Amino acid sequence: GAVVSQHPSRVICKSGTSVKIECRSLDFQATTMFWYRQFPKQSLMLMATSNEGSKATYEQGVEKDKFLINHASLTLSTLTVTSAHPEDSSFYICSARDGERSYEQYFGPGTRLTVT
């Protein structure tokens, strides 16, 4: 089956710094990638949708200047949390849609971000 990887799986950073999370589709071309965040004991909340080569579409309430998304190729999307604060600590999960099979969407294993 299709595989989506995320790197790093865990990251701890200091308040005020920026951190980049990578999401890769390993064996398929992902025309669309989605970024979610999950607070402890809560469900996944969609943050943004990105299509390869175009600007991401952010959900209401998500700061686009704080959560920078780049989808520069069909196999890679990155989420950069800029000037991170402790309240940004969360579990970030990406998913990728297989462009060849439009209904298939695959999820990465997640990245645990802790901002101290």
Place this chain on the structure above:
Amino acid sequence: KQEVTQIPAALSVPEGENLVLNCSFTDSAIYNLQWFRQDPGKGLTSLLLIQSSQREQTSGRLNASLDKSSGRSTLYIAASQPGDSATYLCAVKCTGGFKTIFGAGTRLFVKA
């Protein structure tokens, strides 16, 4: 705007019991509905995916049904085991934009 609700929020059952988890959604214009399992601190494991044209899917001890017109899905787990303890998430893929909206999940605990 699509909203997905899962009931109950938490459930504790003795080992061996059959159980049903419920999911409801407000907009019937969906591509598919998917059930996931999430273990604490981990990512998602896909359990069953039901396309909008389908009524149910089965995998082992799991059976998921879909009634699109009433906006409901159920996940039936037969002969529950302690290893089934996890959070079960229902997710709906919406038409237009391919967004997937998740329910808040049902935390299941199966007692040995």
